[in-house]
Amino acid sequence: MAALSCFAKTDTVAKKKPAVVRYDTASVAIRHFDATAINEFKKQPEFNYNDNYSGPSLWTRFWKWFWSLFDFGKTTTGYSRFWVWVGRILKYLVIVGGVGALVLLILKSAGIDLGLFRKRSRSAGIPYGEFDENIHEIDFAKDIEQAASAGNYKLAVRLLYLRTLKQLNDNGLIEWQPNKTNQAYVMELSNSPNQDIFKQLTNQFEYVWYGDFAVTGDSYKNISQMFGSFKEGRS
Amino acid sequence: MENENFEQRTDLSKLNTAVEQIKASLGKIIVGQHQVIELVIAGILADGHILIEGVPGVAKTLTAKLVAKSIDAQYSRIQFTPDLMPSDVLGTSVFNTKTGEFEYKKGPVFGNIILIDEINRAPAKTQAALFEVMEERQITMDGEAYKMQEPFIVLATQNPVEQEGTYRLPEAQLDRFLFKIEIAYPSLEEEITIITQQHQQKTADQLAEINAVLQAADIVSLRQTVRGLHVEEKILAFVARIIHETRNNKSLYLGGSPRASLAVVNAAKAIAAIAGRDFVTPDDIVKVAAPVLRHRIMLTPDKEMEGVSPDDVIAQIIQKIEIPR
Numbered sequence: 001m002a003a004l005s006c007f008a009k010t011d012t013v014a015k016k017k018p019a020v021v022r023y024d025t026a027s028v029a030i031r032h033f034d035a036t037a038i039n040e041f042k043k044q045p046e047f048n049y050n051d052n053y054s055g056p057s058l059w060t061r062f063w064k065w066f067w068s069l070f071d072f073g074k075t076t077t078g079y080s081r082f083w084v085w086v087g088r089i090l091k092y093l094v095i096v097g098g099v100g101a102l103v104l105l106i107l108k109s110a111g112i113d114l115g116l117f118r119k120r121s122r123s124a125g126i127p128y129g130e131f132d133e134n135i136h137e138i139d140f141a142k143d144i145e146q147a148a149s150a151g152n153y154k155l156a157v158r159l160l161y162l163r164t165l166k167q168l169n170d171n172g173l174i175e176w177q178p179n180k181t182n183q184a185y186v187m188e189l190s191n192s193p194n195q196d197i198f199k200q201l202t203n204q205f206e207y208v209w210y211g212d213f214a215v216t217g218d219s220y221k222n223i224s225q226m227f228g229s230f231k232e233g234r235s
Numbered sequence: 236m237e238n239e240n241f242e243q244r245t246d247l248s249k250l251n252t253a254v255e256q257i258k259a260s261l262g263k264i265i266v267g268q269h270q271v272i273e274l275v276i277a278g279i280l281a282d283g284h285i286l287i288e289g290v291p292g293v294a295k296t297l298t299a300k301l302v303a304k305s306i307d308a309q310y311s312r313i314q315f316t317p318d319l320m321p322s323d324v325l326g327t328s329v330f331n332t333k334t335g336e337f338e339y340k341k342g343p344v345f346g347n348i349i350l351i352d353e354i355n356r357a358p359a360k361t362q363a364a365l366f367e368v369m370e371e372r373q374i375t376m377d378g379e380a381y382k383m384q385e386p387f388i389v390l391a392t393q394n395p396v397e398q399e400g401t402y403r404l405p406e407a408q409l410d411r412f413l414f415k416i417e418i419a420y421p422s423l424e425e426e427i428t429i430i431t432q433q434h435q436q437k438t439a440d441q442l443a444e445i446n447a448v449l450q451a452a453d454i455v456s457l458r459q460t461v462r463g464l465h466v467e468e469k470i471l472a473f474v475a476r477i478i479h480e481t482r483n484n485k486s487l488y489l490g491g492s493p494r495a496s497l498a499v500v501n502a503a504k505a506i507a508a509i510a511g512r513d514f515v516t517p518d519d520i521v522k523v524a525a526p527v528l529r530h531r532i533m534l535t536p537d538k539e540m541e542g543v544s545p546d547d548v549i550a551q552i553i554q555k556i557e558i559p560r
Contacts, residue, residue, distance in 0.1 A: 162560070178557040183518045203238055209560070210467050211514035213241040222240055 067091065135166045135176065148224070153215035154208055160227040161205035164198070167231060182206065197230055245464070245513035250280070250457050254509050256448040257305050264441050265298055266432065267425040274416050274526055275302050275390075277505035279454065280461045283413020283498065284369055284389035286354070286530065293418045295392040299350050300442060302390065306454065307447035308347035309384070315357040317400070321364035325374050339376055344368055347386055347451050354391040355401045362408050365389070369411040386454040406489070406533070413498050414523075415530035464504040465514040469559035474499050474520055480552045481532050487548060489533035498527045517558045525549050 041047050056064070070091045072083035140163040147156035165185065169176035174188045182202045189195040204223050207213045215223070254276055261272050271287075275298065278285040287295045303310045313324060326342030343349070344365075354362075368374050372383040391412070396403050409415070421429060449457075474496055482490030503519035510519070529545040538548070 158560075178560075179554050181518045181521055181558055182516070182560075204240065206512075206516050207238050207241050207514075210470060210516045211241070211512070212465055212467060213238075213244075219240040 070094075135162050135169075138162065138166075140166070148220065153217070153220040156220065157205055157208040157215060157223055160224065161201065161209075164201055164227060164230060168194070168198070194230075194233075197226075197233075201227060201230060243513070245460065247460065247508055247511055247513060249453075250460060250508055251511055253449050253453065253457065257302070260305050260445055260448060261298070261301050263444055264301060264432075265294060266428045267421050268294070268298070268418065271298065271416055271418055273506075273509060274414055274523075275299075277502055277509060277523070278414045278416075279306075279386070279388055280457055280508060281413055281498075281501040281505040282386070282458050282462075283501065284411060285391070286409070286412040286415045287390070287392045287418060288395060288415060289392075289418030290398070290420075291394060293420060295418055296350070296352050297441070298418070299352075299390040299392055301445055303348040303350055304442055304445040305447055306348060306449045306451065308386065308451035308454070310348045310350070311343045311346035312350045312352065313343050314352050315354050315361070317356060317358065319357045319361045321361055324361060324364050325368070325376065328377055337377070339379070339381070341381070344374070345381075345383065347384055347388065349387075349389045351389060351391040353393060355393040355396065355404055358402055359405055362402075362405055366407060366411070369408070384451075386451055386458070406531075409530045410492055410494055412530060413502060414526040416526055417529075461504050461508045462501075464507055464512075466500060466504065467514070467559075470503075470515050470517065470520065471500065473517055473556065473559050474503075476556050477520070477524060477528075477552060480556065481528065481549075484548060484552060486535060486538045486543060486551075487532050488535045489531075491528055491531050495528060495531045499523055502527050517560075521553055524553060 055061075070087040072080075072087040138159070140159055144156050144159045144163070147153070147159060165174070165176055168174045168185070168189070173192055173194065174185050182205070186195060186199050186202060189198055204226065208215055208223075257276055258269075258272055265272065275285055275287075279302070285299075287299060289295045313319075322342065324342050324344050326340050326345070328337040329340045330336075331338045351365075368383065368387075369389055372385075372387050374381045374383075389412075393404070394401050420426075477499070478491040478493075478496045480490075481487055481495075484490065499520060500515070502523040503515045506519045506522055507513070507515045525546050528549050532545050532548065534543060534545060534548065
């Protein structure tokens, strides 16, 4: 008992004081939303959460219609396997073509030209007037006579020269090509006794045709004789 | 070239005598290279600048020096090096302490015949300094324009761009050269003649044998004559077709400019005058087409890799066009 008595103490739990309610009497500044800013936000479509879905967009509808063009296989009784496959192949071709075009466009914008769609080299459309002629189709005797009688000696000399070229070509001494120069023909005759006289005839033609030297009746007579004797010598 | 049926309209005797003298004079030292010499003379008569290209040791500089020596005019030489500055070519403003003002000290580009040796060894910055003087024949420095004296001829030499230590010249500058003349190796016979000549030569100074055959004023007068030569409309159309074709050719990345068209006509006039004619023929055009166009056109990378040369493409283009006849 004595041992227990040491524990026999009075309850030492403190009695709590009664709670006192204290009111916060400090003044509070109430903040309000800025109505103008809210209205501004409301006007922006990004903040409009109303779900007014009115079906797919025009873009989506276009593609749906576009791909439906390849939907060949659908018939009233079901699907035809053959046409389904044709449609699929066409679809893939269109996709591959589209991707290819996109790649080319990107390469082109990057300055890389693959030359796939470059214009083919073509001659400039500058008319010369004499270009459409074929020396094998010209009636030289008639045309030279006509030009000379009309006093167009310049043209007559030109025709005389063309006739000479035709004659040399027919005899296998030169190979006529519209893109060969007169000196190229002179060089072709380097092993021929005709070279010197042909050189002189070329000289006459060039003075008249490229030099624009005036040809009188007398000088035409001389020139015509030179060409004539060459023709006689060759024929 | 005489023609008994027609009277000569233009007196080309002085020009032909001068050309023959220059050819004879240069022929004493330069073996072969007749076409090169003719083109250099044509370039001078056509009021153009000339770029001579060749591997080391083919007498590029010697040819240019001999041409310059055969004309009695103010000659100036600029050796282009990688560290050359624009002011080393054009000149610069120097402060004069006596007057208290800046004075323009003219550079070596002021002269009649300017030999620019190894032009492609200087970088683009220095090349750009030549743009104005080559095209407009004047230099603008500190707001003042200084006109070049007539005649003003730039004779430049260069090694091929594949050679070590060279730069590719800017397109704008290349377009300012009337001709790019390529000097090839001599033939075996020519090489033997060169060695024999050198072996027998008593003096070391080859240039001492060359005398001036033309005055600067003569060049101006001869150029006037060349400018007045007759060119038929169909020949002009032929030139236009060639240049137009270079712009549409699939082997070419860059075609000829309108300046190239004018250059072809002017050069062909000079070639015609040298031949003794006062009119241009299609042969003259064909003859000058490659030297006028080869440095102005640019091959596509694939053609360049295939080893196609600009001359090949030019020949192909001309072959496709009908000769006005």
